[in-house]
Amino acid sequence: MHSPKRTARPVARELLFGNLWEYDAAPESSPAFIDAxxxxxxxxxxxxxxxxxxxxxxxxxxxxxxxxxxxxxxxxxxxxxxxxxxxxxxxxxxxxxxxxxxxxxxxxxxxxxxxxxxxxxxxxxxxxxxxxxxxxxxxxxxxxxxxxxxxxxxxxxxxxxxxxxxxxxxxxxxxxxxxxxxxxxxxxxxxxxxxxxxxxxxxxxxxxxxxxxxxxxxxxxxxxxxxxxxxxxxxxxxxxxxxxxxxxxxxxxxxxxxxxxxxxxxxxxxxxxxGGKAANIVFEDAPIDQAVEGIINGIFFNQGHVCCAGSRLLVQESIANQVLSKLKIRMKSLRTGDPLDKNTDVGAINSRAQLDRIHELVASGVAEGAELYQPVCELPHKGFYFPPTLFSKVSQSHRIARDEIFGPVLSILTFRTPEEAIEKANNTHYGLSAGVWTDKGSLILKMSNELKAGVVWANSYNKFDPSSPFGGYKxxxxxxxxxxxxxxxxxxxxxxx
Amino acid sequence: MRNSLGLRSLIEEIGGVDQVGIDERVAKYATRSIKKHAKVFGLKLATTMVDLTTLEGKDTPGKVASLCQKALRPHDDSDIPPTAAVCVYPAMVKHAAKLLKGTSVKIASVATAFPSGQSSLKIRLAEVRAAVSDGADEIDMVINRGAFLAGELARVQDEISAVLEACGEATLKVILETSELETYDNIRAASFLAMRVLRPGDFIKTSTGKTSANATLGNNQVMLEAIRDHFLATGVEIAMKPAGGIRTAKEALHFLVAVKETLGDAWLNQDRYRFGASALLNDLVRQMVKEKTGVYQAPYTFSESTTAY
The missing domain is CATH 3.40.605.10 (Aldehyde Dehydrogenase; Chain A, domain 1)
Known part of the structure; x- marks a missing residue:
């Protein structure tokens, strides 16, 4: 426009999260003093x-x-x-x-x-x-x-x-x-x-x-x-x-x-x-990047082994594609691997039995027709690991939308109106927690009134405080x-x- | 002229920013543990990204000359690379040019009535042209914060365009002066105003270093995310320069972690990311020497050191 020599290259608009600057292993070296x-x-x-x-x-x-x-x-x-x-x-x-x-x-x-x-x-x-x-x-x-x-x-x-x-x-x-x-x-x-x-x-x-x-x-x-x-x-x-x-x-x-x-x-x-199968509800006026961060935190914190994990993402249809693509970008810089490494974001699955359960539920998601995404990541050969996973095109009747997976697996559903969001959020046996993302204060209050959950986080997720009572509905x-x-x-x- | 509704509709279009969420995100960068080769690589990379800066009333040709020498050769150890640029006032550009023309170190000059920008556009543009004709490769301009806060967004953008034209071939860095814009919403909006008229490779920059608050991981993150969103929407690669307040190598590495994890590998070079700093360079050098020798050297070991005992 101003200087013809420097116009935009017709680049593939993709960000490269490669190994130009790979972090070295940073294992925590303090002893744990575990008796035999x-x-x-x-x-x-x-x-x-x-x-x-x-x-x-x-x-x-x-x-x-x-x-x-x-x-x-x-x-x-x-x-x-x-x-x-x-x-x-x-x-x-x-x-x-x-x-x-x-x-x-x-x-x-x-x-x-x-x-x-x-x-x-x-x-x-x-x-x-x-x-x-x-x-x-x-x-x-x-x-x-x-x-x-x-x-x-x-x-x-x-x-x-x-x-x-x-x-x-x-x-x-x-x-x-x-x-x-x-x-x-x-x-x-x-x-x-x-x-x-x-x-x-x-x-x-x-x-x-x-x-x-x-x-x-x-x-x-x-x-x-x-x-x-x-x-x-x-x-x-x-x-x-x-x-x-x-x-x-x-x-x-x-x-x-x-x-x-x-x-x-x-x-x-x-x-x-x-247990829980918490709805994390993102409205179209939400601050998207922070909502994405909250979604990531909500489901991948502690490998998703969290009873209040935000395992059902309910996103307003008008921004569903944008949120999905931003989630995928964000997942590329998540580091999965040795939990003792100080730079690890997603560690090991707690047990073989739990890993098997996650595999089984993820397989059911694929079989029922949901669309799976996992970032490319190299997992350690020994130990129990599962890559951060998200499923799009999930519907309410899918097992991955109803059963608690208790693993790093997010199911994404969409809604059109606040009423529909409330219906879908409450359409579960569980009622431990929920998240609401919107810039509109009155909508936060309305949602909080309607959601059948013991804890509702507004524009944040997985926040705990000893002074705040924690517990569930249903x-x-x-x-x-x-x-x-x-x-x-x-x-x-x-x-x- | 647009009123404040213009700002609101711009924010609505580009999306707002939640301050609590940003601050939480950037806190994670500071917990990254950068060790061994990764540390050496990061320190070296940061050194090549420094715009070594002196912006004082007491600057003289002599002071600028020693700054240029420092930029060319930050330490006796030739493994330590030169910095990206020196950054000086327009009056000092010709003195820097004598030493730096033909080298890899660029000459950056603040212009446009830095740091306040409170002068007529005509004078600001004349200052830009003078700096460029004296040999500046890069111009660091300040935006009209008064106009921005008064809701005259078109005027802010038109002025950036005018400065861009006055730059000719010189790279432009647009200083938002984040501390005067105050909110993350404003910082994001101002980033977009600038980026929409900038050429690929031009910069947006946090601050002048002349107010109480300068570059932070928070405003850096807001601007990196704006650059990312603009790139994904248009394909235009805008560069970023946090300036002021980054004094230690450790802080610089945290900023680079933010770049790596927000924009990826393509922004990890001096054409896409810079640090506006002065004291930072010697701390980077000090850490690199420590990685090599295993011990920290006394401050007076490093040239141009202002720390002494």
Missing amino acids: SYGLFIGGKWVAPKTRKTFYSISPRNEEKLSEIALAGAADVDAAYQAAAKAFPAWSKLPGSERAKYLFRIARLLQDRAREFAVAETLDGGKPIKESRDFDLPMAAAHFFYHAGWADKLNYVTPGRVLEPLGVVGQVIPWNFPLLMLAWKLAPALATGNTVVIKPAETTSITALKFASILQDAGLPPGVINIVTGAGDTGAAVVNHPLAAKIAFTGSTAVGKSIQRALAGTGKRLTLEL ESGFGREGGKQGLLDYAKLKATF
């Missing part, structure tokens, strides 16, 4: 399992054995409950300010040893070190700090009313955020004066077991927290033990339902935090974790006139 074997942590001591059985925890990054873990049977779980029951009277009668001291101490010790725990979490669970370092560990400590603050203020949770502890609480936690879920469960239980028997998931027991050393260093009275390890049978023993005053479970909806059945008529309290469970409301699930409310 672990017993059960009962009554403040390490004890051998009465079953005399053990199992191995392997690292999904390379399938190598990390540690030999005790397999707790019913007798071991019973010993844990006895220890917790023995500790309960003294612990529950401690002044709140004294319980707070322990919680503060635990939080600070966790901060002190954050790097070591982050490395252990990544080795055992497969999540990228940058996530365990920058999210899991700081957030776990934050939950202890937050609840430490509540311990001496329980009389102000519901003014004029008294919160009394429940007793011994049984907790069963999942493998996607092993230490963070432990913190979510333990911190409110301790703050309100309960004692605990907790079972980590069988593929990710290590950080829970390492956490026992923090409890010892903090001088927590023996029996206040007891850690038993094992798989489903151990979990069933925890859930069905007669001493349990309450069960808190985070995991799959199928197991949650069976727990609810088992507990019916027992008088035990129950909170369930189960088959995503009941009860809340975090916030003032989370305390109520660990206490009996008494009104005295």
